[in-house]
Amino acid sequence: MDLIDRFKLIVGKVLRVYHNKRNFKHLGLTTGNNILEPYLRDKIVKFLHTDEITHYLSVMSYEVKNQESDTKGSYYVEIDGKRVAEMTYSVAGTDRIIIDHTDVSDEYRGSGMGEKLVIKAVEDARKKGISIVPLCPFARSVFSKHEELRDVL
Numbered sequence: 172m173d174l175i176d177r178f179k180l181i182v183g184k185v186l187r188v189y190h191n192k193r194n195f196k197h198l199g200l201t202t203g204n205n206i207l208e209p210y211l212r213d214k215i216v217k218f219l220h221t222d223e224i225t226h227y228l229s230v231m232s233y234e235v236k237n238q239e240s241d242t243k244g245s246y247y248v249e250i251d252g253k254r255v256a257e258m259t260y261s262v263a264g265t266d267r268i269i270i271d272h273t274d275v276s277d278e279y280r281g282s283g284m285g286e287k288l289v290i291k292a293v294e295d296a297r298k299k300g301i302s303i304v305p306l307c308p309f310a311r312s313v314f315s316k317h318e319e320l321r322d323v324l
Contacts, residue, residue: 235291258288
């Protein structure tokens with residue numbers, strides 16, 4: 172999920188919260204053209220300056236790195252010098268890797284970071300012309316949800 176999708180999700184949360192308290196007309200949200208009046212826009216801006224959006228912005232700006240030896244490897248993300256997500260794999264010959272484990276720290280669960288690790292592995296596999304065997308249940312679920320990634324299986 173990219174930053175714009177995250178923004179839409181957060182705006183949706185704000186709209187649901189305020190819709191439950193008041194009706195849309197009172198908030199200045201016209202039903203025909205979805206224009207946000209200053210009152211609601213100010214509420215969204217205040218909401219976006221919370222720790223939640225700061226957290227999501229830091230998640231979106233991370234870099235997935237790869238570390239590999241002769242027989243093992245990992246894709247990982249470090250934020251502020253701390254490894255917050257990692258997907259490990261075994262090298263099986265010259266034409267295959269086996270993803271065996273994915274872990275994302277509690278504070279970043281649900282952020283899409285684990286999926287980004289799998290996607291990076293797929294991109295690298297395509298470049299190298301190798302296949303992936305997803306033994307890890309999480310990685311297997313990513314492949315089952317995204318048909319466009321299955322060409323490396």
